[in-house]
Amino acid sequence: MLLFEQAEKIQSQLGHKLCNSLLIFTLVFLVIAECLRNRRPRNFPPGPLALPLVGNMFSLDLRNAHRAMTELAETYGKVYSLKLGSTWTVVLNGLSTMQEALLNKGDILNDRPVIPLHVDKDRNQGIIFTNGHLWKEQRRFALFTLKYFGVGKRSLESSILNEFIYLSKEFANEKGKPFNPHYIINKAVSNIICSLVFGQRFDYCDEKFLKMTHLVDKVAQIEGSIWTQVSQMKSKMFTVVVIDFVTHISKYLKIEMHSSNLDPSEPRDFIDCYLNEIQKDGVVDSVFHEENLVTCVFDLFVAGTETTSTTLRWALLYMAKYTEIQEKVQAEIDRVIGQSRQPSMEDRPKLPYTDAVIHELQRISNIVPLSLPHVTKREVQLEGYKIPKGVTVIPNLTSVLFDKSTWETPYTFNPGHFLNKEGKFVKQAAFIPFSLGKRACLGENLARMELFLFFTSFMQRFTFSMPPGMEPVFKPQASITLKPSEYEICITQREVCQSRI
Known part of the structure; x- marks a missing residue:
């Protein structure tokens, strides 16, 4: 035993x-x-050592990923790779690299990767995150329709200037006291999209309009967290907010009303044009349908409101900080336009300093620092490296907009970056805030028009300053764009303009 x-x-x-x-x-x-x-494939771009399971997550400061990615380029070169989650990602740095990738080899890099965060939202619908035939048709249609309704023309110019009148009254009502301009500016910029999509603007107190602008802001905040972008994690909060927005916008679109009053020969807005496209006879497997219409409107609102509104908020902050630049802009506007009329796009060539300030504001505010991701359709060679099919590619716009070899003082607000010795405006090839290629920002022409007319009108009518004892804070909040931290500002009417409001 x-x-x-x-x-x-x-x-x-x-x-x-x-x-x-x-x-x-x-x-x-x-x-x-x-x-x-985790070993890189043969002849694949180099990069920092990828750790088991977590990859290169600890190689990046996710609150400041664009800066971290720019610094990594100094060690690993203009084209390098990172393991983000379970997939390899290639980061592009420098103007020549992006021109080679997005222009010369753009046909291989025109697609967007499948991002789980967006699967529940659009199911391969809309403009921004679609690919192939669907994307080409939606982008072609959107560009044509925006142009038809005045983007780049006098008709839309009048809508923007008219909207500024409403905005200026809101500013004047604050009587120079400190206030946060965030949501007032959001409403004004959103109304430009409303005029294109719905064929009308809305009162700033309209409850449905307020909810819509609030949801757009919320979507951009959730969608734009750097962690969400690089890790491709789903967010239940994001899905809930988007569904709320889509439900709200579906009711607000009044598609049935548009359909019943539709005159194909005289479309009133984007919705009418889209419904006309849906009703075309003989179209097999059409990519135009009402569900896609709602997603396209969603994309237009998020992209068309967020970037322009954020740039204008940065503009007010920089003008309050650099008062000597603000005064110089105002002097040029007074000299060229005066006070008897509103600005016009025709004034732009006669306002080189103002134009330089607007460009410098876009450069230094670096609104979309990592652009939007691309994915390779097939194997491609860049800078001597071989990148296989299906690899996510990030164009690091920060590396171009802050390139020390291009800009005299890259980290300082300096309108001189866009002026020659004679004070004339000079275009810079490295000015690419809207990215490059066929996937460049759909609303670039609209944004350029809005920024010039709104900013010039601001400077013509008002002076911007910080509240007594307060200093402007330029540390951005990470969202779908780099937003300024919430701030209060004092806006006073210029004496020469008192009688005009």
Whole structure:
């Protein structure tokens, strides 16, 4: 009996040792497998060592990913790779690299990667995150329709200047006291999109309009967190907010009303044009349908409101800080336009300093620092490296907009970056805040028009300053864009303009 018990004890000990050995072997095998999986393919762009499971997550400050990615380029070159989550990502840095990738080889890099965050939202609908035939048709249609309704023309110019009158009254009502201009500016910019989509503007107190602008702001805030972008994590909050927006916008679109009053020969807005496209006969497997219309409107609102509104908020902050630049802009506007009329796009060539300030504001505020991700359709070679099909590619716009070899003082607000010795405006090839290629910002022409007319009107009518004892804070909040931290500002009417409001 004693021998039997001892045998059982030895067998049990051997069993435990065998289990432990198997466990250790399994762990070692998994670690080795993960290390092998983290090895870069042959002739793949270099980069920092990718750790098992977490990849290069600890190589980046996710609150300041664009700066971290720019610094990594100094070590690993203009084209390098990172393991973000379970997938390889290639980061492009420098103007020549982006021109080669997005212009010369744009046909291979025109697609967007599948981002889980957007799957529930659009199911391959809309303009921004679609690919192939669907994307080409939606972008072609949107560009044509925006142009039809006045983007780049006098008709839309009048709408923007008219909206400024409403905005200026809101500013004047504050009577020079400190206030946060965030949502007032959001409403004004959103109304320009409303005039294109709905064919009308809305009162700033309209409850449905207020909810819509609030939802757009919320969507941009959730969608734009750097962590969400680089890790491609789903967000239940994002899905809930987007569904709320889509439900709200679907009711607000009044598609049935548009359909019943539709005159194909005289479309009133984007919705009418889209409904006309839906009703075309003989279209097989059309990519135009009412569900896609709602998603396209969603994309137009988020892209068309967020970027311009954010740039204008940065503009007020920089003008309050650099009062000597503000005064110089005002003097040029007074000299060229005066006070008897509103600005016009025709004034732009006659306002080189003002134009330079607007460009410098866009450069230094760096609204979309990492652009939007691309994905390779097939294998492509960049800077001598081989990038396989299906790899996510990030154009690091920060590396171009702050390139020390291009800009005299890259981290200082300096309108001189866009002026020659004679004070004339000079275009810069490295000015690419809207990115490059066929995936460049759809609303670039609209944004340029809005920024010039709103900013010039601001400077013509008002003076901007910080509240007594307050200093402007230029540390951005990470969202879909780099937003300024919430701030209060004092806006006073210029004496020469008092009688005009």
